[in-house]
Amino acid sequence: MPILTEPEAARDPRVTRSRAVILQATAELLIEAGFAGVTIEGVAERAGVAKTTIYRHWRTRSQLIFDAFESLMEPSAPRLTSGNLRADLIYALRGLIRGLTVSRWAPAVSALIEAGDRDPEVSRLVHDFLVERMAPFHHAIQEAVERGELAKDVDIDASLNMLTGPIYYRRLVSREPLAESFAERVVDQFLRGAATRREEPAR
Amino acid sequence: MPILTEPEAARDPRVTRSRAVILQATAELLIEAGFAGVTIEGVAERAGVAKTTIYRHWRTRSQLIFDAFESLMEPSAPRLTSGNLRADLIYALRGLIRGLTVSRWAPAVSALIEAGDRDPEVSRLVHDFLVERMAPFHHAIQEAVERGELAKDVDIDASLNMLTGPIYYRRLVSREPLAESFAERVVDQFLRGAATRREEPAR
DNA sequence: CGGGTTCGCTACGATAGCGTATCAAACAAC
DNA sequence: GTTGTTTGATACGCTATCGTAGCGAACCCG
Numbered sequence: 001m002p003i004l005t006e007p008e009a010a011r012d013p014r015v016t017r018s019r020a021v022i023l024q025a026t027a028e029l030l031i032e033a034g035f036a037g038v039t040i041e042g043v044a045e046r047a048g049v050a051k052t053t054i055y056r057h058w059r060t061r062s063q064l065i066f067d068a069f070e071s072l073m074e075p076s077a078p079r080l081t082s083g084n085l086r087a088d089l090i091y092a093l094r095g096l097i098r099g100l101t102v103s104r105w106a107p108a109v110s111a112l113i114e115a116g117d118r119d120p121e122v123s124r125l126v127h128d129f130l131v132e133r134m135a136p137f138h139h140a141i142q143e144a145v146e147r148g149e150l151a152k153d154v155d156i157d158a159s160l161n162m163l164t165g166p167i168y169y170r171r172l173v174s175r176e177p178l179a180e181s182f183a184e185r186v187v188d189q190f191l192r193g194a195a196t197r198r199e200e201p202a203r
Numbered sequence: 204m205p206i207l208t209e210p211e212a213a214r215d216p217r218v219t220r221s222r223a224v225i226l227q228a229t230a231e232l233l234i235e236a237g238f239a240g241v242t243i244e245g246v247a248e249r250a251g252v253a254k255t256t257i258y259r260h261w262r263t264r265s266q267l268i269f270d271a272f273e274s275l276m277e278p279s280a281p282r283l284t285s286g287n288l289r290a291d292l293i294y295a296l297r298g299l300i301r302g303l304t305v306s307r308w309a310p311a312v313s314a315l316i317e318a319g320d321r322d323p324e325v326s327r328l329v330h331d332f333l334v335e336r337m338a339p340f341h342h343a344i345q346e347a348v349e350r351g352e353l354a355k356d357v358d359i360d361a362s363l364n365m366l367t368g369p370i371y372y373r374r375l376v377s378r379e380p381l382a383e384s385f386a387e388r389v390v391d392q393f394l395r396g397a398a399t400r401r402e403e404p405a406r
Numbered sequence: 407c408g409g410g411t412t413c414g415c416t417a418c419g420a421t422a423g424c425g426t427a428t429c430a431a432a433c434a435a436c
Numbered sequence: 437g438t439t440g441t442t443t444g445a446t447a448c449g450c451t452a453t454c455g456t457a458g459c460g461a462a463c464c465c466g
Contacts, residue, residue: 012464014412034317036239041453050414055455113375114237114317123378130377158369158388161377165368166361168376172316174333174364175326185361193396215434217442244423253444258425413462421454432443 015057021047022054026068027108034111035122038065062119069112069125072105081139085149086187088140089163093183096133096164100171101178110172137163162190218260224250225257229271230311237314238325241268265324272315272328275308284342288352289390291343292366296386299336299367303374304381313375340366365393 025047029038038061044051058064082088100106116123137160144150166186170178228250232241241264247254261267285291303309319326340363347353369389373381 012412014463018413034239034321039453040455050416051454052415052456053413056412110317110320114313116378117313118237126376127378155388155392158385158392161369161372162365162389162392165370165372166364167368168372169364169368172375173329173371175319175330182361185358186365189358189361189365189396190392191396193392193394215442217433221443242423243425253446254424255426255445256443259442407466409465411462411464413460415459415461416457418457419455422452424451425449427448428446430443430445432441434439434441436437436439 018049018053019057022049022057022064023068023071025049026064027072027104030065030068030111031105031107034108035065035115035118040064062122065115066122066125069105069108069122072108073129074103081143083143083147085140085144085147086191088143089137089187089190090183092136092140093163093167093186094180095136096167097178097180097183099133100167113172134160134164159190163187221252221256222260225252225260225267226271226274228252229267230275230307233268233271233314234308234310237311238268238318238322243267265322268318269324269328272308272311272325275311276332277306284346286346286350288343288347288350289394291346292340292390292393293386295339295343296366296370296389297383298339299370300381300383300386302336303370316375337363337367362393366390 022043025043026038029042029046033042040051040054040061043049043064044054047054054064058067082091100109112122112126116126138156141150141154141156141159145152145154163186167178167182170176170182225246228246229241232245232249236245243254243257243264246252246267247257250257257267261270285294303312315325315329319329341359344353344357344359344362348355348357366389370381370385373379373385
């Protein structure tokens with residue numbers, strides 16, 4: 001009896017191949033039809049693989065979807081430390097925007113949000129993914145505080161939300177166009193604030 | 204042959220009743236099981252109604268879900284014009300937070316986001332809903348600009364996104380706790396900006 | 407090249423949902 | 437009270453999907 005979903009060392013190339021085409025097909029279906037659109041039979045057909053082969057390697061649909069999504073993720077971009085907060089934030093936000101619009105997994109984002117609502121396993125996956133994606137922002141802000149570019153009492157939590165929130169909002173909720181240039185508008189608004197300065201220095 | 208989905212004047216009380224219990228059951232299912240979890244048979248069973256009765260009143264599942272969601276919405280809060288931007292924004296944001304966390308339709312939000320990705324009818328509904336919910340923010344900012352409380356060249360679009368984005372982000376994406384007090388943190392951050400002032404007046 | 411693994415294929419019974427048809431009973435409206 | 441509408445019940449055929457079983461063929465590994 002084969003060991004299911006072994007993490008490493010699938011020595012037999014047939015196994016390796018099967019897993020790959022199945023994950024690929026699952027990802028495609030996930031993107032095209034959402035969480036509910038992923039069926040074992042659909043995956044089997046698209047992968048050109050027998051249903052039984054899928055059941056041999058994954059116990060549940062959730063596990064399969066989980067693995068498929070994981071396989072879609074690219075390693076995060078290398079850390080940037082330019083010493084300039086504005087530049088760092090814009091760089092990170094641009095990466096996020098790309099991730100949500102043109103990356104391979106971009107079309108699956110909505111499906112994952114909903115899936116996270118119903119499947120705790122998926123929810124955990126999404127969470128881990130987010131933490132990783134948030135790291136550059138956290139890092140940039142922390143460094144800026146150390147440099148004195150940001151006030152020590154800055155609300156980091158709210159700041160992170162205010163930087164990334166608008167991006168997700170456009171992507172998920174309002175569905176307005178989301179170009180990379182939006183990054184600058186958000187960052188500038190974030191840094192400057194909206195209120196006109198009353199303590200404006202002399203003209 | 205009955206006229207389907209007539210908007211007004213369902214004179215026969217049997218019709219009125221049927222429509223009500225069906226919409227109620229649909230809404231409950233939508234909340235509990237998401238878009239994909241709404242089935243005609245499921246609705247019929249929960250509503251204590253024959254399947255045929257549903258088909259008599261709605262042509263498609265989308266239409267039914269559409270109407271059910273519409274029936275969940277409360278009329279928006281009366282407009283507030285306090286003359287103080289901060290207060291207006293906090294008030295509006297608190298309303299949004301309540302809507303996304305404790306309202307009747309709150310549990311269905313994720314499902315709707317995903318449904319909007321796949322069903323243009325639902326997408327339009329979500330859009331209309333959003334526009335209505337955004338109005339108070341738009342209004343508050345516009346008035347503040349007129350009062351000179353905000354700079355004339357303020358990026359209204361980005362501002363709206365930066366105010367509401369963080370809320371939706373917490374609700375949909377990060378799933379961190381979302382209390383009404385978060386409204387103040389967002390608004391203050393928004394108004395003040397994060398950067399320490401270099402033009403700080405003399406100590 | 408031989409033993410053990412993995413695969414594809416086919417078939418199976420079970421479940422769930424679809425959308426339609428029919429018809430008698432309940433009921434509103436006048 | 438009679439009439440016309442609305443409903444509930446039931447049944448139907450159809451499709452999709454589930455998860456499992458059995459088996460021979462292909463294939464990897466040593």
